[in-house]
Amino acid sequence: MSDDKLNPPYNDLIGDILKKYTEQGGMDNLKGHGKPLPEEYFSGDTFQHFQRIAMDGGHKPHWLKLQHEVRDEIEAIAALYTVDPMHDLEQRISELNEKISEHNKCCPPPMLKGSVYLSNLETAMERWK
Structure with missing residues (x-):
């Protein structure tokens, strides 16, 4: 052989x-x-x-980049919701929660965070700062 x-x-x-x-x-x-x-x-x-x-060397882990993106998106959604509470934000929140799920898959366990809804937008802003 x-x-x-x-x-x-x-x-x-x-x-x-x-x-x-x-x-x-x-x-x-x-x-x-x-x-x-x-x-x-x-x-x-x-x-x-x-x-x-x-x-x-100046490189950020993928989960940290996602964390910053999620934080910025939450702030953008909150600003839109403040201006027009009747604005349809469900699609953006759904996409945001997908990104949160991706973040939770690769971040350290103490950094895990829950989903965001219009009802908990204020607390989510504090949690993601």
């Missing part, structure tokens, strides 16, 4: 992307290039360290 059938060729997509980026000079002028990493990056939970390094 051939060894190729047991061990199919390995396809390293991320490695290929990084190699191509490096060849194009993308890694030449990185902040902190050539300096050692702080010791704290080598202890504890790997995922938390990855998040810290990403935050230091």
Whole structure:
């Protein structure tokens, strides 16, 4: 039996992307290039360290971006509701709740938040600040 059938060729997509980026000079002028990493990056939970390094690099987690979008949308809906309480906002609230559901799927458990309705719009604004 051939060894190729047991061990199919390995396809390293991320490695290929990084190699191509490096060849194009993308890694030449990185902040902190050539300096050692702080010791704290080598202890504890790997995922938390990855998040810290990403935050230091200016990247926000997806759930945090969603949190800001939800907050802004709640404020926009509240402003429309204040001007015209009879305005039909059910479609926007439905789309907002879908975004809240997506947020809740990827955020840390303490950051989970409930759905928004016209009846709880004021408390939702406070909760999402």
